[in-house]
Amino acid sequence: MVVAVSVFIASFLLYANVSFGIIFDSTMIQNLAETNSGEVLSYLNVSVILFLLVACALPLIFITRLTLRDSLLKRVKIILFLNVVAALTIVLIGASFL
Numbered sequence: 001m002v003v004a005v006s007v008f009i010a011s012f013l014l015y016a017n018v019s020f021g022i023i024f025d026s027t028m029i030q031n032l033a034e035t036n037s038g039e040v041l042s043y044l045n046v047s048v049i050l051f052l053l054v055a056c057a058l059p060l061i062f063i064t065r066l067t068l069r070d071s072l073l074k075r076v077k078i079i080l081f082l083n084v085v086a087a088l089t090i091v092l093i094g095a096s097f098l
Contacts, residue, residue, distance in 0.1 A: 003063060007060055007063075008056050011056035012052065026094045
């Protein structure tokens, strides 16, 4: 589940970077938090959906088809958990500067 959310967020950020030249920093995260649904829906179009299908759905299909040994799976889960904790810590630190 964590991998799926991470891949989706990375795909969305990649689309925004490629299409609009947006570089995400603390100000952009604040702008995202202040955005209403009408603004979000105005950017939703066929190109976004196709991009997310290619950049998000295909990697997730590939990832779900992988078979890992139990020891490797355990290490991957620990690393993913630590990455999520680190990412949340970075977001909290960044939010404290807003």
